[in-house]
Amino acid sequence: MVDLRIKIGGLTLKNPVMPASGTFAEGLARVLPFDRLGAVVTKTITAELRGGNPTPRVAEVGQGMLNSIGIPSKGVPYFIAHTIRDYERCSAPLVVSVSAPTAELFADVVRRLNVPGIAAIEANISCPNIEEDGKAFAMRAKSTAAVVAQLRKATHLPLWAKLTPNTGDVAAVARAAEQSGADALVVANTVLAMSIDTETFLPRLGSIMGGYSGPAIKPIALRMVYQCAKAVTIPIVGCGGIATAEDAVEYMLAGATAVQVGTATFVRPNAMLDVIDGLTAFCERKGIPRVSALTGGVKDRGLQVDKLEALP
Numbered sequence: 426m427v428d429l430r431i432k433i434g435g436l437t438l439k440n441p442v443m444p445a446s447g448t449f450a451e452g453l454a455r456v457l458p459f460d461r462l463g464a465v466v467t468k469t470i471t472a473e474l475r476g477g478n479p480t481p482r483v484a485e486v487g488q489g490m491l492n493s494i495g496i497p498s499k500g501v502p503y504f505i506a507h508t509i510r511d512y513e514r515c516s517a518p519l520v521v522s523v524s525a526p527t528a529e530l531f532a533d534v535v536r537r538l539n540v541p542g543i544a545a546i547e548a549n550i551s552c553p554n555i556e557e558d559g560k561a562f563a564m565r566a567k568s569t570a571a572v573v574a575q576l577r578k579a580t581h582l583p584l585w586a587k588l589t590p591n592t593g594d595v596a597a598v599a600r601a602a603e604q605s606g607a608d609a610l611v612v613a614n615t616v617l618a619m620s621i622d623t624e625t626f627l628p629r630l631g632s633i634m635g636g637y638s639g640p641a642i643k644p645i646a647l648r649m650v651y652q653c654a655k656a657v658t659i660p661i662v663g664c665g666g667i668a669t670a671e672d673a674v675e676y677m678l679a680g681a682t683a684v685q686v687g688t689a690t691f692v693r694p695n696a697m698l699d700v701i702d703g704l705t706a707f708c709e710r711k712g713i714p715r716v717s718a719l720t721g722g723v724k725d726r727g728l729q730v731d732k733l734e735a736l737p
């Protein structure tokens with residue numbers, strides 16, 4: 426029997442597989458036994474009721490999906506009164522994704538979530554910060570440090586910081602999050618992208634640009650997990666284009682302790698279960714007794730990672 430348990434800070438999960446925020450909701454319980462998941466992660470919630478972005482909000486582009494859903498949210502009061510209750514029946518720990526437009530408002534949302542039933546907070550710091558011209562908090566080390574420090578003071582729950590792949594220096598952002606008190610990193614959110622319909626000459630998304638996800642972004646996010654794992658000692662949850670157990674293994678070898686599955690669930694609602702079963706099969710085939718042994722197992726080619734950016 427392979428031991429699939431992993432630890433993220435103080436939290437022990439029965440396996441390393443969980444949904445990516447925004448690609449999963451309570452309704453999936455009809456087709457997917459949530460109890461089998463390592464954790465469940467909610468769609469990002471905001472303080473108050475919010476609408477979403479203009480339509481069309483999604484487009485299939487190449488080997489991935491473009492979306493600009495925005496963050497439609499029913500707000501914290503609804504979440505506490507209803508959504509937490511919906512998840513109470515499930516044994517998997519509940520990770521609540523949150524965002525806000527300023528560091529102070531962010532901390533306020535997190536403070537209001539100090540309620541029973543929540544296992545960890547995932548701070549979606551890939552969202553726009555209105556105090557920095559709408560640039561996402563996680564674009565820069567300084568704004569990352571400022572918001573994570575405020576969030577750290579606002580909760581005793583484990584705090585995960587979800588980074589954006591759109592920054593030029595993800596290792597510096599990762600270090601800033603760690604030094605400001607994050608217990609784990611989620612690497613990463615969607616890649617800023619766009620697509621134009623050549624028949625109509627219209628951008629395919631109502632808000633012109635959006636986030637790219639799915640298989641096409643896997644090598645990008647995987648590279649960032651590798652860089653972050655070299656930069657920090659806190660656990661990393663890998664996210665981006667994971668659809669199979671082999672994808673999850675690759676992320677773990679690059680340094681991830683756990684993985685999130687997003688777009689693949691839209692294609693195959695049971696994708697996460699295939700990843701869990703496939704991890705067991707992989708470890709059995711390789712004679713690996715504990716899945717956690719995969720983390721950081723990529724072999725060394727004798728190069729120093731900080732010199733890699735200089736290579737062509």
Ligand SMILES: Cc1cc2nc3c(=O)[nH]c(=O)nc-3n(C[C@H](O)[C@H](O)[C@H](O)COP(=O)(O)O)c2cc1C
Pocket residue numbers: 445446447448468469490492494496522549587613614615637638639640642664665666667685686687688689
């Ligand atoms: C339709 C859609 C909605 C999303 N909503 C959120 C969200 O609310 N909060 C968040 O942090 N990430 C959100 N994401 C990003 C995913 O959580 C994930 O980081 C990204 O899609 C990359 O993983 P994937 O390639 O497995 O989909 C969303 C992605 C998609 C496709």
